[in-house]
Amino acid sequence: MTWRAHVLTLHPEVFPGPLAASVLGRALSASIWSLDTVDLRTFGVGRHRQVDDRPAGGGAGMVMRADVVGAAMEAALADAPADAARVVMSARGQRFQQADAETLAKASGVILLCGRFEGIDQRVIDHYALRELSVGDAVVTGGEVPAMAVLEASVRLLPGVLGAAASLSEESFGSGMLEYPQFTRPRGFAGREIPSVLTSGDHAAIARWRADEARAVTERHRPDLLSQLEREKPDTNKNETNRKDDA
Numbered sequence: 001m002t003w004r005a006h007v008l009t010l011h012p013e014v015f016p017g018p019l020a021a022s023v024l025g026r027a028l029s030a031s032i033w034s035l036d037t038v039d040l041r042t043f044g045v046g047r048h049r050q051v052d053d054r055p056a057g058g059g060a061g062m063v064m065r066a067d068v069v070g071a072a073m074e075a076a077l078a079d080a081p082a083d084a085a086r087v088v089m090s091a092r093g094q095r096f097q098q099a100d101a102e103t104l105a106k107a108s109g110v111i112l113l114c115g116r117f118e119g120i121d122q123r124v125i126d127h128y129a130l131r132e133l134s135v136g137d138a139v140v141t142g143g144e145v146p147a148m149a150v151l152e153a154s155v156r157l158l159p160g161v162l163g164a165a166a167s168l169s170e171e172s173f174g175s176g177m178l179e180y181p182q183f184t185r186p187r188g189f190a191g192r193e194i195p196s197v198l199t200s201g202d203h204a205a206i207a208r209w210r211a212d213e214a215r216a217v218t219e220r221h222r223p224d225l226l227s228q229l230e231r232e233k234p235d236t237n238k239n240e241t242n243r244k245d246d247a
Contacts, residue, residue, distance in 0.1 A: 003033040003158050004084065004109035006076040007147055008069070010051065010116055012037035014144050019151055027161045035151075036079065040064075043071040052117050061118035069113070069124045077128075081108035086130045087150065088113040088120065089143030093132030096146075100133065101153035112150065114143030176229050178222060180213040 007015060015037050020028060027033055044051045045068060052062035085107045104110050113120070113130060125132065135146040156162055183194045197209045218225050 001108065002031050003105070003107075003155070004081055005033065005035045005151055005155075006038060006080050006084070006109070006111045007035065007114065007144075007151075008038045008040055008072050008076060008112065009114040009142075009144055009147075010040050011114075011142070011144055012039045015148075017148060019148060019155070023161055024152065024155050027155065027158065030160075032158055032160050033155050036076075038072050038076050040068060040072050043068045043075075055118060059118075063118050064116060064120045064124075066121035066123045069120055070127070073111070073113070073124065073128050076111045080111050083107055084109040084111050086111050086113075086128055088115060088125060088130040088132050089134070089146040089150070090115060090119070090132040091134055091139045093134040095137075096133045096135050096150055096153070098153070101150070101157060104150070104154040105157035110151075110154065112143075112147045114147050116142045176232075177214045177218040177225055180210040180217065 009015070016025075016028065016035050019025070019035065024033075028035065040051055041049050045065065050065070051068045052064050055061065055063045085104050087104075087110060089112065124130070133146075133150065135149045140146065183198060187194050187199070195209065197205050200206070215226070
């Protein structure tokens with residue numbers, strides 16, 4: 001069954017963009033996944049297809065109208081799979097993580113709403129139970145580029161998109177840590193050599209080196225991930241106590 005993505009946007013012309021390249025593009029051509037854009041301007045109000053208005057209560061900027069975005073959502077829902085996830089890209093949203101990509105990939109598809117201006121009328125977000133996601137602690141002009149990042153991370157997890165399933169488990173975040181450093185030919189570059197263990201043929205030693213390096217890289221760049229792993233580690237002392245109580 002084809003995994004279906006519906007993107008609600010004021011700029012449908014930017015899609016599929018980079019999503020049509022490389023393995024994702026081949027998967028798109030092979031109908032492993034599909035991409036439909038819903039042009040929000042189509043549902044605009046009046047002769048000029050107005051999609052925004054002044055914020056209630058005053059303030060700078062403009063807000064995307066509830067009736068316009070709501071009509072676009074209804075159109076997407078009528079065409080999307082019944083269990084499609086509903087997401088709005090928002091700077092105030094929860095940070096998008098690998099676990100979110102895995103969840104989206106397990107659904108039949110996703111409806112992605114791309115905001116613009118000062119934001120979207122809150123009533124739309126509440127009425128359609130949209131999950132607010134952010135790709136990082138930075139503000140961008142619109143939700144289109146973040147939506148592409150969400151689609152990229154999710155689609156590559158679909159069966160048949162990547163050739164080697166093992167590469168998914170070994171890459172960054174697959175084990176809860178960042179990926180170890182990678183090397184290839186030539187053996188020497190700018191006075192630096194490939195670590196000798198990687199050319200030793202000792203697979204056990206290579207596995208240990210990669211595990212140690214993954215932990216070191218994670219500790220250097222994302223110590224918060226290590227803290228999370230420690231929190232999630234089973235309490236072996238507690239388990240041992242329970243076993244003694246059972247005895």
